[in-house]
Amino acid sequence: MLNIVLFGPPGAGKGTQSERLIEKYGLVHLSTGDLFRYHLKHETELGILAKTYMDQGHLVPDEVTINMLKAAVLEQDEPKGFIFDGFPRTNPQASALDELLTELHTQITLMLGLEVEEEELKTRLKQRALNSGRSDDADPEIIANRIAVYHRETAPVKDYYASQNKYVAIDGIGSIDAITARLFAAIDSRT
Ligand code: ADP
Numbered sequence: 001m002l003n004i005v006l007f008g009p010p011g012a013g014k015g016t017q018s019e020r021l022i023e024k025y026g027l028v029h030l031s032t033g034d035l036f037r038y039h040l041k042h043e044t045e046l047g048i049l050a051k052t053y054m055d056q057g058h059l060v061p062d063e064v065t066i067n068m069l070k071a072a073v074l075e076q077d078e079p080k081g082f083i084f085d086g087f088p089r090t091n092p093q094a095s096a097l098d099e100l101l102t103e104l105h106t107q108i109t110l111m112l113g114l115e116v117e118e119e120e121l122k123t124r125l126k127q128r129a130l131n132s133g134r135s136d137d138a139d140p141e142i143i144a145n146r147i148a149v150y151h152r153e154t155a156p157v158k159d160y161y162a163s164q165n166k167y168v169a170i171d172g173i174g175s176i177d178a179i180t181a182r183l184f185a186a187i188d189s190r191t
Contacts (some may be wrong), residue, residue: 001106002027002081002191005088007158008114009150010143011121011128012172013179017114018085020180025187030072031085032065037134039068054136057145059089059153066096073100081109089154094161110190111161112183114172118147 002025006014015031022029036054039047046068053060069087076082088094101107116124122143129137136142161167168186172179 001079001109002187003084003101003106003108004082004187005084005108005111005161006114007111007161008116008172009118009121009154010146011124012114012116013124013176014085014114016176017180017183018083020176021083021183021187024184025081025083027081027083028076028079029083029085030069030087032060032069032087032089033085035068035072036060055142057136057142057149059149062090062092062096065089066093069093069097070100073104088157088160091156091160094157108161108164108166110187111158111167112186113158113167113169114179115169116172120173121147 004021004027006018008014018029018031021027036047036050040051046064049064050060065087073082084097088097097108125137125143136146158167170179170182170186
């Protein structure tokens, strides 16, 4: 199986690039942000709980997030592999994912980290707010919070995979196609 973690700060382009990767490699795309938004839309108990955190730009608690992600993985019938987008975002989430994949006799192949500087991220999120309808994109204070949470809680996850020799940095600046080509090259050179 090919299991990829697509990593990077909010606005780095994970969603856009995920679409390219699933198409080429036939992977199942699991975005915890999308899963939370699905629950929110359907007003499930999980969605209502998640909203209180998402609206502030905070992380949803690990236990809730991990359980939701596990269920989504186990639901798949003979997947070729996964692309994890927006997960893991903390070290406990990363070790829970390792445990789950070990149970399934597989593992993470690579973490691809889209690297984009902060000013560019803010510009992109402001632009996305115009058509995403996401309230967490519209407010500069919430955006700043998400970026702060990224630095504090999520950035260490990079070291988790780097210590397993699985982290590959990808320059996230340039055209969408150019960045896709960098991602494909990184995957193809490691598989
Ligand atoms: P972005 O990366 O653009 O900020 P996402 O769509 O990945 O947005 O996530 C939106 C929100 O959903 C996050 O700000 C957070 O509140 C919640 N969320 C998503 N993934 C996780 C996760 N792995 N752990 C905890 N909270 C999460």
